[in-house]
Amino acid sequence: MKIVLVEGDITEQRVDAIVNAANSSLMGGGGVDGAIHRRGGPEILEECRALRASRYGRGLPTGQAVATTAGRLPARWVIHTVGPVYSRSEDRSHLLASCYRESLVVADALGVGTVAFPAISTGIYRWPVEDAARIAITAVRRAAPAVVEEVRFVLFNTAAYAVFDSALRDIG
Ligand code: APR
Numbered sequence: 001m002k003i004v005l006v007e008g009d010i011t012e013q014r015v016d017a018i019v020n021a022a023n024s025s026l027m028g029g030g031g032v033d034g035a036i037h038r039r040g041g042p043e044i045l046e047e048c049r050a051l052r053a054s055r056y057g058r059g060l061p062t063g064q065a066v067a068t069t070a071g072r073l074p075a076r077w078v079i080h081t082v083g084p085v086y087s088r089s090e091d092r093s094h095l096l097a098s099c100y101r102e103s104l105v106v107a108d109a110l111g112v113g114t115v116a117f118p119a120i121s122t123g124i125y126r127w128p129v130e131d132a133a134r135i136a137i138t139a140v141r142r143a144a145p146a147v148v149e150e151v152r153f154v155l156f157n158t159a160a161y162a163v164f165d166s167a168l169r170d171i172g
Pocket of ligand 1: 008009010021022028029031032034083118120121122123124126155156160
């Protein structure tokens, strides 16, 4: 499995699946979530509503992942995952790692070859990018998915790209 870094907009990525930094409601929000729903169209929200009416009546728990259509986006699937909100007093690293691991489990089950991740939890959920990058890359390496051939981290700005680039060089 290859890890690739890209600076850009995750909604424009021509990959099989893109991962959404969602919230437990699955009803959309700002940031990545807002961009995906806005550009992907209502089909995504319709499938999210169906998930809330069935498997996820109480919402998608933090650290878990579930797939829907990608609607009008270039990707085929959106894999929604809920990152942890950063906390100084509580170590929630395992939940952030779980987002990457569980998203790759879903991607393998869908049989996709390329998956794009945003920097989960580093926006509205305030996780420091350096720490999030280390957790993300380590989690992806450890997951070692059977089917996924390329994991692409899509960083929204140059600063985030530089942080992930440094973390990838350190971890390998
Ligand atoms: N493409 C790639 N990366 C993006 C994009 C985009 N279109 N838009 C934002 N980002 C980056 C942000 O700069 C940040 O680094 O994605 C990272 C995650 O930021 P958020 O989208 O704010 O996600 P998160 O911090 O996980 O917070 C999730 O925000 O949008 C709501 O509904 C969502 O409640 C949930 C919370």
